[in-house]
Amino acid sequence: MSVAWEQLLPWAVALPFVGAALTPVLAARSPRWTGPWAWGVVLATVAVTVGLVAHVAEAGAFTYAIGGWSGAYGIELRFDRFAAWVLPLSLLFAVIVPFSWRYVVVSLEPARWGAFYALLLLVMGGMIGFSITGDLFNLFVFMEVTSLSSYALVAVGGRGVAAWAALKYLFLGAVASLLALLGTALLFVLTGSLNLADVAARLGPDVARGPVLIAFAALVTSFLVKAAVFPLHVWLPDAHAIAPSPVSAVLSGLVVKTGIVGLVRVVQLFHAADAVPLAGFHLALAWLGAVSIVMGAFLAIFQDDLKLMLAYSTISNVGYIVLGFGLAAPYAAVGASVHVVNHALIKTTLFLAAGALIHQTGFRTLSDLRGVARAMPQTAAVMAIGAVSIVGLPPTAGFLCKWYIALGAFEADRAPFGFALVFGALFIFVYYIRMVNALYFQAPVHARVAEATEVPWSMRAPLLLLAASCLVLGLLGGAPLAFVEPAVAGVLPVGGP
Amino acid sequence: MRTVKTTAALFAFWCVVVVPASLIDVLVGAVAALLVGAWAERFLWPHAGPLVSLVHPLRWVAFAWAHAGRMIASAVHVLRVVIDPRLPIDPEVVTQTVAFDDEAARVVYANAITVTPGTLTVDADGDTFVVHCLDAAFADEVRGGALARDVARLFEGRTTA
Amino acid sequence: MGVVDPRPLLAPLISFACAGLVFAAGRNAFWRRFWSLSAAAVKLALVLSMLPGTLRGVVYTFDVVAFTPGIGIAFRADAYGMFFALVSSTLWTLTTIYAIGYMRGEPDRSRFFGFFALCVSTTVGVAFAENLLTFFLFYETLTICTYPLVVHAETPEALRAGRVYLTYTLIGGGFVLLGSVMAFDAAGTLTLAQPGILPADAGGATLATIFAALIVGFGVKAAIMPLHGWLPLAMVAPTPVSALLHAVAVVKVGAFGVTRVIYNVFGVELLQDLGFATPLAWLAAFTILAGSAIALTQDHLKRRLAYSTISQLSYIVLGAALLTPFAATAAILHVAHQAFAKITMFFVVGAIQRTTGKTRVSELAGIGARMPWSMAAFTIAALSFVGVPLFAGFVTKWYLSLGALQAGAGVFVGVMLVSSLLNAAYWFPIVHLAYFRRADGGDEGVHEAPPLLLVPILICAAYVLLLGLTTQVPGMPFSVAQVAVERAFAVPAVVP
Amino acid sequence: MTLALDLASLLLLAVGLAFVAGGTLGLVRLPDLFSRAHATGKCDSVGASAILVALALQGGFSFGDLKLLLLVALVLVTAPTAAHALARSAYRTGLEPWRRAPAAGWRRGAERRDAGAP
Amino acid sequence: MAPFGVDLDYVAVAALFCIGLYMLVAKSNLLKKLLGLNVMETSVFAFIVTSGMVEGGDPPLLVAGAQPPFASPIPQAMVLTGIVVVVSVTAVALSLIVQIYAHYGTLEVDELKERP
Amino acid sequence: MTDVLWGAAIVLLLLAFVCLWRADRGPTLQDRILAVNVVGTKALVVLVLLAVIAGHDYLIDVAIVYGLLNFVLTLAATRLVERGRILSEGPR
């Protein structure tokens, strides 16, 4: 029996949304079942997503006209290979949701369980929609679903500090959204259209350059903020560190990637339109990426708080991705695309493992967590595997990303970025080594750490699964490349390698 | 009974807002008014019916007339005050106790004070009214209680369940 | 002649698997030892099984995965790689035995032996790497796997040494990565199967950058001065670690990398045209002399050994940088010679430390009487280093001098001579102290090292003797080195 | 008739604007929340109502303009109520009403009362 | 309106945008910042709506008697959606502000920064 | 006549800006709410003016909605303040 996968595309968005809407209804009757329910919804969505991805891998990109209004006359979904590459990230929710069961039961009163899971599902649905929509305004609305639920998820865990971190996040996020809306509005005024492809087609040479440039700058700035590229990262560290660990995983691993996806979409649009000086822009992007790598890593070095360190590391890793796309060379773009997925997986692993350590010991700084590896060998090992992966040591996938991006730097005759990339990575070594040192090679200073027990299986199983995935993704090495290269060829101003 | 009255008032309102042009408009209005009227039972006054129907209509008209006059007068008064470069005010707060039998009377009194020149109801808690007066003359007026008597007369003979 | 065969992949994988089993063994000493030893044996057997083929000129290859054309993970056991793999797997077997004895009663032995196995695994991986990418992969993994061994004691001193070690090696790794990326960009391939891949028309600046990046990168682990700062500090590690890693695995991987860069990335011909090798040769010569000079001033035994290692490694670099077949032969041979001699010395120093607690040269008076067998082995190694004829070290120095003359750089012969004098100056006092001075404490009884320590010591010492005596015996390292040199220079190596 | 209506309308409009302006002036000039609430609660509601009635008279009064009267009722009910709610909130949260300082009394009577105040 | 060749609507929009931006950045009180944000958002909405107007155009209600040209319906739909989004964000922001005030007793950023 | 109405609308808008000064100045939160409420009333009138000027009856509906929202939001904000949920005047 053959499934008409194309017909299922809108349901990849609608399923999590419907699931989210029903979660509080369920919560009113029995809060206990909201977790499994959310998991079920995630699994169903993932099933649809995976089917779609397989379909695209086989049959290529396709569009879906919502309501039958095709082209610019309605809203079009576009499932291209780039979307197919980033969409499987939603798989991570299938691990994060069960991981958070324990957290939810221990830390939240039952009245809030439904809302918590609903927010997780909303983040997921928003991200999926964001990745597949072919409409500028629709992009904005989906971005808002993700952003709004992210703000709230940051604040779930505590009162003062958490709310303050969430509000800072909200303010910057709202400004970013506003910029995206401004850019969308300008492009709409200039072209009379909201459809990405159509806008690109209508941004002819007779369209005034000034407003186009402003629209471009507004959109790009917006997504750079969402992606937390230095120096637009200021919202990230507190938000990601203070949020509950499963949420940190979602935010750091997944939500910042919407900024990247948005960036790719914008560049795609403006490249097709040939309306702005993209070469200069790419160079600027590369610089931002390089600075992010170094500054993120540099700031991470000074963090004693485990999660804060991971948060800064996200800035650094996003730097890799942005640099990769900024180099505008096929190899670099491949590396950046791979790193989008790679970093999501690894950062999820790390944050969940950090969460497990904090959950079991009650401590969150490296100096307090010293020597915890003896008491919690499995969690510590997951942490170490994550560290090795994110540092990008061979034979992990992280290495491959760096390799490709550096290669792209030389390919594009931008050798200095190759240097920056390679040696920026050394900073990252430094703080992960600090982490491994603290966990493994230093004696416990707290009895609670020395006597901690391993996490319960509902948390441990996701951790082990993730760690295994990190290794597999690394050992698979180039296997995904066969998929990424055409994906990148479709979204970049340059052909595939 | 109250539901019917509410529904009737609502239907009249509907006619003003929608300006029915077809039978459908009327029917929908009637049904909607009935539904809202029924739903309003959940939050309207627990014991009494709407104000309008229970007060002698003529008294009400007279009071409303006076009310409108007070309103305009007070607006004129404030206007005079604020355009006077000296800003001739010397506010004073008066606390007054007036016993009304009726919740509606209390509200009407509070409102009447507010729209009377130079006075503003700051608080109304049971029988106690706190009035902000722009100067002593108005304070004395409030203390004199003429307005309170007017309102009391307006509600005289009204039965409260 | 290339033959597809999984053994070049299996050899490193064996100890990877073994490492997992050792970690899993936890506190169970039997299974820890069992897995460690059997992996060592299997690996040695695997490598040896390829030796006959290698001597016949067979090259075993195995491609694991190709990411894009020219980039992938692949293994290839050529003669030079075989040579290096043989040395390391032989020494691993011996060191494992020694370490079992040495580490008795230490905490965290599973961690120790697990990472120990991983280190050797990566070393063999480096030996069999078909391309620079695979090479780099193992090169970096080695860095990470060594770290837990360096900081094993978990003292502040150890942690500091670990930090310094990582700083040096990771920056070095960065340079290697950079050089590799640029090389790929220039050549479109990274294979190490050719006598040089870089095109001459890639541009002088680019080629110079690649050369500098790769040499600096590998030079860190090869401890070429001034990149050697980590090595003396790393001596804080347990002695088997110093022995294996700082005599064989880590440092040799660096030196091996340098030779790979010279012979397989650039190629002799291109380098001769470019002239990049000359400064490298001078740097190596400087390191040889300066390392020895500093060793002379060290009283701490392991530190003296460390500076000696720095000096000795540069023989290999110098040999490679001279770009002549004789010098190349010397370079390759020295990989084995230095390894066996130095490991002998470390073993002995470790044994002394374990049995008597002495760690300084000045404390060794009369030790020859107390530990006659150990000190005999030490003496053999010292003689070899000094370059006394019939000992292995002499062979190296002889060929190196020939190579220098062949290259028209006679000055390096002078360097050899001065170095030998310096070697003598810092080794013989130890021998003298050991045999010709009486201990102050009067504790004159024989306290030889326990058998688990002594047996590896004696085997290594015997091998040092053998290496010097058996240059003409097929199957011994010399013959393998010859095959390797023939490949690198595409001419039969002349045996004088 | 139309002229008369228009004139009435214009007059009401002018008066309304004057009241609104007065309310605004009061909002700016008056010394504390309570006195400002006087200004807005009265001037603004009356002024806005006047303008709305003026608009209802525009071009004759039609059935559709009943809606405008609805709006007038809304404004007349809500503006004073809002002013009251705010004044009450300020009063209950402890805002002291502004008093004219004795020395600056603008008429003699003020001093007398202030002297008698506790 | 475009006297002196200046499109006054655009000027008003830009002015509103800048006022909001100033409030957002310069004010220390969180509520004022939020207000500034809303002013900025309002300016963008105003931009969208005015851009959809047309000289002498009717609203896009095709009832009897309506004459073309009509204002474009898309900007109005966009703004309706946008307003709802902004209201939602504002509601969440207010909830967070309520939390912050309950915890710290202040809404001044300068003071919040000093709290742990 | 239309010009007169335009003029009235502009005057009202200017007055609204004047009110915003009070909203910024305070000093109490109630002052600000009051100022915003008054701005809302003016905006309502402007909406009706526009409705009459352009003949768009639907704008009157909008004005009614606006007036109601203005009232309810004022009450809601007042309530939040008097319940101590938000208070802009932090300790000085």
Added chain:
Amino acid sequence: MKGWALALVVVVAATLAIGVQGLPTHDAPEAPIHDHVGARYVERGVEETGMRNLVGAVLLNYRGFDTMVEVVVIFTALAAVLALPRAGSVADAPEALPVSPVVLFVVRLLAPFIALFAIALLFRGHVSPGGGFQAGALFGALFVALGLVLGRRGAARLVPERARPWLQAAAPLTFAAVAALGWALTGSFLGFPQAPELHAVREAMALALEVAIAVGGGVILGSLFQTMEA
């Protein structure tokens, strides 16, 4: 801070001033906004959607997907506020402070009219803009106002306890249901049938969406305020 802010504003203002050069004069009928997609909606909107109010046609039909996501945004706001920890009482908060009887009276007086006016807006949605959203805003205001004056227990009576979560989820769920129906009828997600014999279905679908937006939006707005105020 102020200086920086001012500098930023100046930069932004300058950028905007330069940037707007060349923006199409709005109001001009030949602006792109009027001649492309917008033109088609004006031309064929009534025929294609059956709605005379083109804004409604865009909201519910042409760009109904946006609106679906938008109601999800409202729902997100609710979930967000419900997920937050309860604010807890401020020590000196006058918890039992009763609402002013004047306010109570006025709100009670207005409430039924507000409700009916909201319904009127909904009912007239097909000829005047807003419809569902304005009605939703009014319902929201209504719930907020009643919640204010009635207190916790009084407000709880406004909507039956068990119906509340369903009403809160009404808008997204209705959208999904309508989308599914359209999927079944026309083969496209959220497709509205155009066949003449299905016009009644089409109207019912649009009405369902409007009602769901109004009621769902209103209930959510009310819940938001109550949660915040509590």
